[in-house]
Amino acid sequence: MEVRHATAPDQIAGASTDWLRRRFLAEQLFVPGEVRLLYSHEDRIVVGGAMPQDGPLRLHTPDPLRSEYFLERRELGVVNVGGPGTVTVDGTAYPLAPKECVYVGRGAREVEFEGDAFYLVSTPAHATFPTVAATLDDAEPVRLGGRDGSNERTIYKYVHAKGIRSCQLVLGVTVLEPGSMWNTMPCHTHERRTEVYLYFDLPPGERVIHLMGRPDETRNLVVADRQAVVSPSWSVHCGFGTKSYSFVWAMGGENQAFEDMEQVEIGEMR
Numbered sequence: 078m079e080v081r082h083a084t085a086p087d088q089i090a091g092a093s094t095d096w097l098r099r100r101f102l103a104e105q106l107f108v109p110g111e112v113r114l115l116y117s118h119e120d121r122i123v124v125g126g127a128m129p130q131d132g133p134l135r136l137h138t139p140d141p142l143r144s145e146y147f148l149e150r151r152e153l154g155v156v157n158v159g160g161p162g163t164v165t166v167d168g169t170a171y172p173l174a175p176k177e178c179v180y181v182g183r184g185a186r187e188v189e190f191e192g193d194a195f196y197l198v199s200t201p202a203h204a205t206f207p208t209v210a211a212t213l214d215d216a217e218p219v220r221l222g223g224r225d226g227s228n229e230r231t232i233y234k235y236v237h238a239k240g241i242r243s244c245q246l247v248l249g250v251t252v253l254e255p256g257s258m259w260n261t262m263p264c265h266t267h268e269r270r271t272e273v274y275l276y277f278d279l280p281p282g283e284r285v286i287h288l289m290g291r292p293d294e295t296r297n298l299v300v301a302d303r304q305a306v307v308s309p310s311w312s313v314h315c316g317f318g319t320k321s322y323s324f325v326w327a328m329g330g331e332n333q334a335f336e337d338m339e340q341v342e343i344g345e346m347r
């Protein structure tokens with residue numbers, strides 16, 4: 078498991094493209110036949126990809142966690158970013174259609190993946206909430222944006238204060254309509270939470286230009302399918318694709334209030 082340390086906003090000035098990519102972009106989470114994990118010290122979020130190939134794959138317990146099993150002190154959200162598959166938690170199977178989610182509560186000992194590709198997000202947990210699976214219909218769909226802004230999209234909230242309950246994890250999926258390219262416009266920061274976007278369903282060869290940094294000092298990352306960007310609390314996060322796409326957004330931190338964000342008007346951005 079790769080471990081990345083936290084960053085401060087003043088480290089952005091003078092940063093090279095390579096430095097930005099090594100600090101904030103997870104390029105290789107999805108490797109056939111592996112569960113790949115990345116530990117970020119930004120709110121201690123762990124993200125990962127599981128790509129079973131020749132039979133089921135099991136979630137392992139990397140040494141830096143110093144725990145007996147992965148979910149001893151953590152909770153986990155899993156989103157199916159491939160074809161139909163199954164996540165099995167301590168012997169109970171949760172079949173997941175594409176874009177569906179299972180939340181796994183603290184204390185579960187064995188998590189197994191069968192299928193094509195699953196995205197994993199885990200945050201520290203001090204309490205146990207029940208393991209629950211959800212379909213897109215179970216989520217709270219919110220239509221946002223418009224054709225004139227090229228950002229018609231639907232936000233599906235899975236794990237949040239009024240949905241699947243968790244200790245600190247907040248997680249959902251946003252699906253852009255064909256022909257819509259911009260996510261999260263106007264953009265925002267949320268000083269009380271770190272957020273990670275995993276872009277998926279982006280056709281091969283296409284890219285998302287993801288904007289990050291302080292609102293008045295932005296940088297961009299050119300992001301491919303199934304790559305994730307970590308946004309520390311001080312960073313805006315928004316992007317536009319060369320084709321439409323979906324993304325998983327997941328947060329951890331001080332609160333679970335989705336609406337607790339600082340909106341940034343485009344005119345304020347630099």
Ligand SMILES: O=C(O)C(=O)C[C@H](O)C(=O)CO
Pocket residue numbers: 221230232251260261262267272314326338
């Ligand atoms: O398209 C959007 O807008 C989003 O999906 C925004 C994310 O949910 C987000 O950044 C929540 O903090």
Ligand SMILES: [Zn+2]
Pocket residue numbers: 265266267272314
């Ligand atoms: Zn956000």
